[in-house]
Amino acid sequence: MSLFFNQEEKLINGCKANERQAQEGLYKRFHAEMLRLCFRYLKSDELAGEALNAAFLKVFQHIGEFDLKKGELGAWVRTITVRTCIDLGRKEAKFYEIKGYKDTDDIFIIPAVLDKLFAEDMLKLIRVLPEATQLVFNLAVIDGYSHKEIGEQLGISESTSRWHLSEAKKQLRQMLSSAEQSIDKPTENKEAK
Template sequence: MNLFAKPQSRLIKGCKANERPAQEGLYKLFYAEMLRICYRYLKSDQLANEALNIGFLKVFQNITLYEEQKGELGAWIRTIMVRTCIDMVRQETRFNDLKTELEDIDDVFVSPAILNKLYADDLLKQIRLLPHATQLVFNLSVLDGYTHKEIGEQLHISESTSRWHLSEAKKQLRTLLSPPNKSINSPTENIKKPK
């Protein structure tokens, strides 16, 4: 039994009736989770906050279309937020349909040991350093589980372009996350030998 079902039902009914307290309650309930999603997709905090507000505006404008029996409210709101972020990235970046053959794409392995060393915030900062298109494809594929076909349909790019961006993201992240190679001298190398 979902303990949040009853309060969410009341919030949904209130939002459908355009009641401000219900809208405020819904916003507060999903604020943190949806802001994290926006941070994942957009390069700046300002854009993430803008996407969050635009996304919630869309939620409130379309809440009458939401049907509780068809799916969980959080998933419905999350879909709106992801699509809002994609729209904002499209405005910020233009995708070039790269003609890449599948054989030319190297699948790059990022060591789990490297990923385990980083906290989520540190990893997010590294992901945000990727080019817009590459970051967007990485998030959709790795973090949200979309297929290359679905990514291509949403972003209006080919599947091979989606694969290229994912491969490029993995390469760049591996470089960003790899510790620098430092040659360590043995302690005796620095001791001067008598003549």
């Protein structure tokens, strides 16, 4: 048995025994990663913070059900956090039913633009999307859910899910094109005037 496995098992057992130090250790271990996840899924910082707190509350309430031999703790915490974000996002987002939508639009983004962007920049762009569109984009593109799975989780049709994904791609492409234009523009030298 590895040292990491032993440490994680000790942390889990401490949380099961409701030990404050173990709970704090688990929180510190996953806080930053789960907060980034919440920021990616939810529009406002306040909602992201609310989701993070609700997710950790669920983790601590259900830690007794977790079995380290059946899965990895980080994946379990992440699943709870994603589901919490989906629940909160569903309450905030307004979905309108789109019937029979077929995605035929191929999205092309010039690679030079992507090379100049950082993950943080992409997160900012994703957060500009409308709530429903942002939620579907995250589930489909980043987390790899199918439109059927997204529809089941959000209570929408597959067609509506496809429309929101297409809309997200279209809006992101427009934002990236604007970013490309601002990157390619030469800056004026104020001293030369």
